[in-house]
Amino acid sequence: SITYKASNPLQTIALGKNDETALRFTGGLTATYQAVTTATQNLKIVGAGGIDFFNQRNEVIAPPELFFQANQTNPGVSTLGNADSRFTNWNVNAIHTFTPASGSFRTTTSAGVQWEDRQLNRARTTAEGLLPGQQNVNQGSVLNAFEELTHERTVGLYGQEEWLGLRERLLLSAGVRTERSSANGDVNKFYFFPKASGSYRFPDLLGAGSDFKLRVAYGETGNQPLFGQKFTTLQGGQVIGGHVGTVVGNVAGAPDIRPERTREIEAGADATLARGRATFEVTLFDRRTSDLLVPATPAPSTGYGLQFLNGGKIKNQGIEIAVGATPLQSEHFNWLFRTTFTSIRNRVLELNLPGGGQGFRPANAGYGLGFGEFFVQVGRPITQIIGVDDKxxxxxxxxxxxxxxxxxxxQLTYHRASLAFLWDWQYGGVAQNQTLSLYDCNGLAPDFSTPRGQAGFDACNNTGDARPFVQSTSFLKLRNASLSLDLPETWASWFGARSARVSVEGVNLITITDYIGYDPEVSNYGSQAITRNIDLGPYPPSRSFFFTIQAGF
Structure with a gap:
């Protein structure tokens, strides 16, 4: 109910209200029982549980005297929203370790049960046509109510075996996890996800004090369907003859829906050189996901407009590299350097859509081909954005x-002072800049008189060209910088402490990019697998500064 279109920002600030209050609590408890301890065997039972509780309350009020409310059918809006999320889990694990008297090898056997419960309650009441000077939701002429309740439960069992031998050079591991969930079509069916790995160390292969390791691993994981995708929902609020009833919704349920299954194989090498002053890690991986959950359009004769099905395959291939070094090290000065590099390529391999379709438009894909929108298509990247050119x-x-x-x-340390900073470089990727399109289409862009601004206005109002509104998200950021000082022990003792440190830190300090907007890492719909990188009036990213005093007692 708060908008920047056809509004006076100063009036909106003075008269409007947009308050949000959030409360979160996380806690956990772990208990360990040492059941058996001998010279060759050890058995312990470990139990753990936790809870994650989150509450968010929103109050948004746009009184009728605001400019953008004056032309509404029912001027004056008050919205009261509340959301409660509760995640609880517990697990019990048995861990057995066996080492023969000779010490030639060691085995570790573990097994356990895991239980998860997820509950979400969202409610929102909106009142339109507020009486002058009133803010309560019961002071409007038109009321709209919304509530969503979800409850999911997952039970899992796992078992794992590890063997370490050949003078602790060879490590072999194998395990399996099986789980069932109320989100699946068959709530009683257990799905199995195996894994296996192996590694071998070569001590001193690259010089005295070095260590080199080769490793390979295979594993499978599952991604559960979203709540309610197996059900055909009923829509309430229908009043017929004075009686409240329900009608069948537009989305058909999938009673046999099952988890997505991801199979991944990876291989890599780790090295430690110069007695730990340099490290190197490299990993190559191939990840294939089958039974992909995709939205499909059923035949019109069914009466439904949408149904989620298991019907696709995608692959992700990539490389991850990490390098660490201590270029300078002396009695009073130390310089620690680390860098990480990641590159991932993905491709849609198969889409088993009804009617043999080779692509689909996912939910929240965008606002039309004239502005760019996501389109999942066989043979193309899964986060592909398409649009039309000027022809x-x-x-x-x-x-x-x-x-x-x-x-x-x-990280540079000199005596008691330490300076640390982190640069992050992203190359490639694009985003739908819908914020820019709103300014360009209405001739309100700050650079409207420049060639770029004129091209954007012309693309929106004449040619329909989407290219000006799909922009590169390459950037270089100084994400974090901090300076800290360890105070002398005598200073800390003045207030009864053993040690003390003062530090100043800045977050999100510098961004270098050609992207026209607040932040190239924008995502209007939050963390999404596909439809991310959409820019539509986002909150500006915060630049934060912290001054901290730490004391140890």
Whole structure:
């Protein structure tokens, strides 16, 4: 009910209200029982439980005297929203370790049960046509209410075996997890997810004090369907003859829906050089996901407009590299350098859609081909964005996934002072800049008189070209910088402490990018697997500064 269109920002600030209150509590408890302890065997029972509780309350009020409310059918809006989320879990594990008297190998056997419960309650009441000077939701002429209750439960069992031998050089591991969930179509069916791995160390292969390890692993994981995708929902609020009733919704349930299954194989090498002053890690992986949950359009004769089905395969291939080094090290000065590099490529391999379709438009894909929108298509990246050019041809405009991410961190310590900073570089990737399109389409962009501004206005109002509104998200950011000082022990003792430290830290300090907007890492719909990188009037990213005093007693 608060908008920047056709409004006076100063009036909106003075008369409008948009308050949000959030409360979160997380807690856990762990208990360990040492059941058996001998010279060769050890058995312990470990139990743990936890809770994550979150409450959010929103109160949004737009009184009728606001400019953008004056032209509404029922001027004056008051919205009261409340959301409660409660996640609880517990697990019990048995861990057995066996080492023969010779010490030639060691086995570790573990098994356990895991239980998770997820509950969400969202409610929102909106009143339109507020009486002058009133804010309560019962002071409007038109009321709209919404409530959503979800409850999911998952039970899992697992078993794992590890063997370490050959003078602690060879490590072999195998395990399996099986789980069932109320989100699946068959709530009583257990799905199995195996895993196996192996590694071998070569001590001193690269010089005295070095260690080199080769490793390979295979594993399977599951991604559960969302709550309610197996049900055909009923829509309430229908009043017929003075009686409240329900009608069948537009989305058909999938009673046999099952989890997505991801199979991944990876291989890599780790090295430690110069007695720990340098480290190197590299990993290559191939990840294939089958039974992909995709939205499908049923036959019109069914009466439904949408149904979620298991009907697709995608692959992700990539490389991850991490390097660490201590270039300078002396009695009073130390320089620690680390860098990480990640590059991932993905492709849609198969879509088993009704009617043999080769692509679909996911939910929240965008606002039309004239502005760019996501389109999942066989043979293309899953985060592909398509649109039309100035001749009306549908073309690919890129994908949300970047070509690579490269981060550099440094920590320099001199006597008691320490300076640390982290740079993050992203190359490639695109975003739908819908905020820019709103300014360009209405001739309100700050650079309207420039060639770029004129091109955006012309694209929106004449040619329908989407290219000006799908922009590169490449950037270089100084994400974090901090300076700290360990105070002398005598100073700390003045207030009864053993040690004390003062520090100043800045977060999100510098962003270098060609992206026209607040932040190239924008995502209007939060963390999404596909439809991320949409910019539509987001909150500006915060630049934070912290001054901290730490004391140890």
């Amino acid at each position: 009306g041809n549908v073309i690919s405009l890129g994908q949300a996934n970047p070509k690579f991410r490269w981060a550099f961190s440094n």
